[in-house]
Amino acid sequence: MRAAIALLTLFFAGPALAQTVVTSSAPESVAVTVYRDPDRGDGGIDANRPSGFALVTEKRRITLPAGDATIRFEGVMDGMIAVSAVVTGLPGGVIQKNRDAQLLSPAALLDGTLGNRVHLRRTNRATATVREQDAVIRSGPDNAVVLQTAEGFEGLRCSGLPEGLSYDAIPSGLSAKPTLSVTTSSPQGVTADVTLTYLATGFDWAANYVVRVAPDGRTLDLFAWLTVANGNSISLPDAQLLAVAGRLNRESDYDAIDGQPHSAYLSLRCWPLPRYDLTPDGGYPPPSPPPPAAPAPIMMRAEAMEDVVVTGSRIARQEDLGDLKLYRVPMQVDVNANGQKQVALLQRATVPFTLFYAADILAEDEDDTPRPLKRMIRMQNETKGGLGLPLPSGGVAIFAPTHAGESLLLADSRLRDHAIGETVKLDAGESSQHFLTFGRAPESTDDRPVRQLTLSNAADRAVSVEIRIRADDEDQLISKSTKLSRKDGAWLWSTSVPANGTARLRYTIASER
Template identity: 45%
Template sequence: MRLTALLILAVVAAPAGAQQVVTSAGPERVGVTVYRDPDRGRRRPALNWLNGYALISETRSIDIPAGESELRFEGVASGIIPQSAIVGGVPEGLLERNRDALLLSAGSLVGRALGNRVTLRRTDRATGTVVEGEAIVRSGGDGGVVLQTAAGVEALRCTGLAETLVYDRVPAGLSARPTLSVRVRARQALRASVTLSYLATGFDWQADYVATLSRDERKLQLRAWLTLASTDDTSFPGATTQAVAGQVNREGVEVAPVESPPLRLQCWPAATTSTVSQPDGSSYANGDTPPAPPAPPPPPPPVVAFRSEEIVVTGSRITAVRERLGDLQLYRIPEPVTVGANAQKQVGLLDRPAVKVEAVYRMAVVSADEEAEEQGELLLRSRNREEQGLGLPLPSGNLVLFREGAGRPLLIGEGHMRDTAVGEKVEIKVAETSGVRVRLSSGEGDRRTLVVTNDRPVAVQAEVELLHDDGDRIDGAKLMRRDGKLLWLATVPANGSATISYRIRRS
């Protein structure tokens, strides 16, 4: 049976006396544990550039023959780090391991067939007549596929007939899917349950928070999703899936990409000495009308980091279960899910219906300035304790904040949640607002006046930081220090203002 450039029809078995090859098409059970990109900061993971990684653990049943043999694990992650692979269940251990980085494609078939004989099949479009003959592949690079036949040297698909190459076998070293191969030795034939564990690049995860602030701004309904993302070419259906939060000490490793070269075809022009070459490589004869310039290409589509159709939302019925892993936090999805190739998936992470918060408008002015005006920045503060409605580790992630309104919640801002341990202070920066402002004005001598205005229909808590030189002393106002900052705390009435005056004493 023959193999065309696009379809494998048969694989020839290894000749007698050669090393035996055993292929495992896929795992029976698989587990995927995803670790975050430690350097991402507040950026969302972009699907086309994921810098996290995953620990893949597979279980496969394999018939191992007696003597030395090659075990081929097909369907591993294309981003596998070969040196991290651990194979268990092989009675006498491994002799060597290799990652097959060249995938089966039209280009790789031609590349591996250089200098070898193949079958050239041609079909007359008018009559349907099929003619086959032998050809030798002489070139298969960017210049196109060059063949030598009994009629001479020619380029593939330049005769005007429909033609293709037919191969009688798969060239050695080509795999239809990402493959890890290992060489083993066994004293006797046996069926073994082999475990394969390895690290793979091209994975990441993100916590995405959605919060709704009550009308009195004292409680927060906090929900979070665990978003898994993969740029790998391999899907892992029915995987036991976990995500790990925290800093893991790991050195970066360069991984060569899996190669799958395309087939480039190029015909030779029927050129003469009177042919005029064009910058784009085309030509026309002198005396002829030059061809019209080609139409400009259409504009490229806009780049979208996250497309909604790429996200699979599993549903709120599945919520990740948190477990402690030393100094790390592990979030285990309680049901098997599919970690799809080049896709994302969301499952529930946490749900806290009533988190007690304090809404504070923060501002800062330089105390020695004569005139200044700043708008407030809305913060939501709480403490990560059970009595506040929390009391669990919070992984970092972006937060979208809504506020209860008439009939439906309304978006009021976006913030960020940092990694927060139990007992730590929670502070979420929401947005700047022009409705709460502070104005600094100067009086006689070193006297200054601060006025905070509030145009909202409810009273607000304001926090004004006075920036000053270390040698300055501020008298005449009731201030406090917190975290090394000099602060004025004030309750500003609805549609009202609050005022203080102070004097600067310079040393």
């Protein structure tokens, strides 16, 4: 008899054990490796919609019962790619996994309670009296929300009084946090250290450089921030942060498989009311003029930025990852939801550079309007040149000193990816003292005109200028008044323009077209 009772007890207990749900609310520790958007190029991060991705590794401690159980990993990233999720450390392995698709939101609450009873709470503005009554939701969040009360049908928040809804319970299938559920079967009750690894969209990173030109105008100090963007609604506190530089070969369509939880939009619309602000002819009055724009800042001082002093132990460490570069942040940081994080990426002092002026033109251009030359900074990315390290692409803020000892913003530029050994060129803005003018030389003929380029220098010192002249493959430059070199598929005119002086180049184009 006792054996029969025991068997019956096990028989009826089986289904109950199969329904055991174990919830892991947050990871014990987390590491995130961020990859840049390979299609972004040298542009900046889209702060509203970061389009890179990340590899997230979470360590969680979970207490499992014997037998079948469903484990809910709460607080995973919104952009989690569920098909990429790998769970290790479970004694019974993973039987199946599911991405809980719908998040808790006002729209989801309305949709899940459609046709059911809720409580409508209203406050009288004049008397502050609170009135509560039962209502039934008859139209969901996709349209104007319609309620049925004892007085009839009406739209939510169309009465003109402050009002809200309260619910007796949360509809099934809704989750307050993005959640991944897996089922497992453990041979015995155990506390296991589990690792959850997955790819997630909604991340991106970029380098942001600060260049400070020395007073002698021959060297500069280079500092770079590693800026990481997290476009998810989940924060990663005390995370180990890594970033991968280089163009990663990515063929998967992450937008199609990321499986982000659905959160419907709540639309509250009322029936149109009569307008009493129309003009006598029935039209709308003209809109009010916009407020005056805030005055633009005259200058930006470098001292307004944080005076960063970073020790070597806090600068990201560079490692090789195949042909890519991996940057490991040496301390744990908070990567907050819908925010950006900056940590020190690299730092170099007293880097020698060359200042020159440049322009890129077409060989057949005849625009005689003077155009300013670009101010350019050139460095050699070599150890003997003060650099000698990979430089990820990113924005560059260039500051230069004044005679009064201030450091002011000279240019806001961009830098492409540079490998060790390459020549680094920074666009430091247009010059107001150095110009290029096109024209025809006096000896021009109608059948083959002679073009003339004139460089003018209004400064009190000589400057170096490089003009890149682009021509079609079938065109040739003949009768050059000075020697030109060929570089990167174009003709290069390198010259020195004396202080308060000019320099000229005359050339003729011979075309076979």
